[in-house]
Amino acid sequence: MKKKQGSLYTTLIxxxxxxxxxxxxxxxIIPMSIFFFVFYFTLPILAAYTDILTKQAMGHITWAWVYALMQFVLVWVCGYVYVKKSEKFDISAKEILSAYEGELDK
Structure with a gap:
């Protein structure tokens, strides 16, 4: 039985x-991951090799603090977008399974 299920899975994919x-x-996933990693690793690179983030943004708050706080926002936004998009992928996967269910049961 397992061999049959494996071959059916191979057929489905x-x-x-x-x-x-x-x-x-x-x-x-790939562009979102690239964007996230570039945004995330830009902070330590800018902090280590430039003085851009030491300038004041508002009052006594520097751009380093603004950028660091934006990373928290980015994580939440990316997480929300991923969850919403993955719901659509799940629906598509269920539709594919339903379409081929008769063939897989044989």
Whole structure:
């Protein structure tokens, strides 16, 4: 039975619908991850090698504090966007499973 399920899974992942879902996920996850890491690692790089973040933004608050606080906001926004987008991916995955359910049961 396990061998049959494995071959059915192999068949399912080779379908155009599944491949399209994986491509859509990659098109979302890769750019978002790159943006996040660039934004995240820019703070220590700017702090270590420039004096841009030492300038005052408002009153006695420097740009380093503003940038650091923006990272917290970024984490929450990215998390929210990911959750909403992943709900759509889950719906697509269920639709794909439903479409091929008859074939998988055989």
């Amino acid at each position: 080779q379908t155009g619908d599944f491949q399209e879902l994986i491509q859509k996920k990659k098109e979302f």
